Amino acid sequence: MSELTKAIKEKTESMLTADHCLSCTSCMAGCPVMEASREYRGPKLVGPAHNRMRFSQEDVEESLDFCSNCKSCDRACPSGVEVSTLNMLRRAEYYKTHPHSQRDDMLAHGERMAKLVRSMPFGASCANLGMKIGKSLGIFKSIGIAGERDMPAYASKSFLSMFKDIRQTSSEKKIVFYPGCFINENDPEVGVAFVKVMQKNGYEVLVDREFNCCGSPLVVTGYLDEALEHAHNNVARIYHWKQQGIPVVACCTSCSLMLKKEYHELFDEPEMKEAAENVYDAFEFLAMLEDEGKLNTKFGSLTHHLLYHVPCHLKSQGFGTPAAHILGKIPGIKVELADAGCCGMSGNYGFKQDKYDISMKIGERLFERIATSKADTVISDCGTCRLQIQHGGHVEPCHPVEILAKAYGEG
Numbered sequence: 006m007s008e009l010t011k012a013i014k015e016k017t018e019s020m021l022t023a024d025h026c027l028s029c030t031s032c033m034a035g036c037p038v039m040e041a042s043r044e045y046r047g048p049k050l051v052g053p054a055h056n057r058m059r060f061s062q063e064d065v066e067e068s069l070d071f072c073s074n075c076k077s078c079d080r081a082c083p084s085g086v087e088v089s090t091l092n093m094l095r096r097a098e099y100y101k102t103h104p105h106s107q108r109d110d111m112l113a114h115g116e117r118m119a120k121l122v123r124s125m126p127f128g129a130s131c132a133n134l135g136m137k138i139g140k141s142l143g144i145f146k147s148i149g150i151a152g153e154r155d156m157p158a159y160a161s162k163s164f165l166s167m168f169k170d171i172r173q174t175s176s177e178k179k180i181v182f183y184p185g186c187f188i189n190e191n192d193p194e195v196g197v198a199f200v201k202v203m204q205k206n207g208y209e210v211l212v213d214r215e216f217n218c219c220g221s222p223l224v225v226t227g228y229l230d231e232a233l234e235h236a237h238n239n240v241a242r243i244y245h246w247k248q249q250g251i252p253v254v255a256c257c258t259s260c261s262l263m264l265k266k267e268y269h270e271l272f273d274e275p276e277m278k279e280a281a282e283n284v285y286d287a288f289e290f291l292a293m294l295e296d297e298g299k300l301n302t303k304f305g306s307l308t309h310h311l312l313y314h315v316p317c318h319l320k321s322q323g324f325g326t327p328a329a330h331i332l333g334k335i336p337g338i339k340v341e342l343a344d345a346g347c348c349g350m351s352g353n354y355g356f357k358q359d360k361y362d363i364s365m366k367i368g369e370r371l372f373e374r375i376a377t378s379k380a381d382t383v384i385s386d387c388g389t390c391r392l393q394i395q396h397g398g399h400v401e402p403c404h405p406v407e408i409l410a411k412a413y414g415e416g
């Protein structure tokens with residue numbers, strides 16, 4: 006029995022939560038996919054109901070494929086059922102006996118692809134050109150990737166390459182920055198802004214090149230064995246820093262959610278829960294500094310009306326919206342919450358041709374908010390939410406930490 010199969014068979018707190026379902030249907034009312042598509046049979050049935058039955062059945066619920074792992078159902082459930090985790094565990098079981106498509110292999114293994122691209126001279130430029138040509142020739146579409154979308158371009162330099170050239174003042178106060186794949190490969194300026202913000206708060210920022218991708222793209226495409234390998238490596242690295250009293254901080258809310266919460270929900274290993282205590286999302290950490298009276302509030306004046314799309318995976322971390330609170334302290338800044346639900350992108354979900362229409366339908370409320378708001382800038386902490394905002398909202402969003410860096414005169 007593989008390690009993962011053993012873990013799933015023997016476990017687990019997440020699976021046991023299925024027995025707490027009251028059939029109240031709150032999760033169904035909160036599921037954006039169910040609202041956008043009649044093909045998905047919904048979280049109550051696909052999650053707890055089928056999980057209870059499957060202890061004695063081997064049947065397959067085809068519509069499970071429609072779950073985007075947005076986790077809205079988990080937040081809506083009054084009974085603590087970990088619906089999305091039940092779905093991801095069941096999806097992994099499905100792929101034990103069914104082959105993955107070439108499309109899913111590609112979407113799940115962005116880190117592997119990026120390593121290949123970065124190992125070649127002019128790799129980023131060649132890959133970006135290749136993706137443009139591939140799109141115009143319909144090659145991506147032919148393997149099931151939404152032809153309407155652009156694949157995210159590689160930055161000319163990764164964050165980890167840029168990091169070497171950032172001049173920092175050393176400090177006894179240190180944090181380890183976990184950039185994650187999207188910031189490292191596609192949006193390194195977010196990482197640079199974060200380093201500058203932490204320097205302005207008296208922290209020296211370290212990086213750890215032994216970290217892997219958090220594994221979120223692997224989990225949602227059913228590669229749970231590989232995700233477990235990533236989890237073991239990352240948890241060991243988090244422990245290493247924990248022993249030295251140095252916290253690990255991430256700017257991408259899907260990465261921070263995976264490191265803090267999803268590892269132990271999926272794999273149920275006590276070390277994962279303990280390691281999670283040493284991981285913070287960026288604005289969660291900054292809000293802690295503020296609570297302790299240690300946040301640098303010497304902000305310059307900016308003139309911005311911000312529309313803030315709060316990612317689903319930030320809401321699932323349960324610490325409110327500290328970015329709105331902190332940015333709201335900057336003179337000349339007005340922050341308006343978009344309050345428009347899920348953007349519909351959900352990591353790699355919106356890149357799938359067969360999910361593209363659902364993804365865009367879910368995003369309609371947000372696109373409408375962007376079109377009618379008087380805001381001049383849209384902000385969101387999640388990289389793939391920003392891609393969706395760019396694609397469907399036709400604006401150039403940024404990460405809240407980039408606004409904060411500007412307020413410190415570092416933008």
Ligand code: SF4
Pocket residue numbers: 035036037038039047048071072073074075076077078079088089092
């Ligand atoms: S994770 Fe999102 S898409 Fe999946 S069942 Fe829950 S609410 Fe619906």
Ligand code: SF4
Pocket residue numbers: 025026027028029030031032033048049053081082083084085086088
């Ligand atoms: S919200 Fe929770 S308790 Fe209610 S139906 Fe869904 S899983 Fe069951």
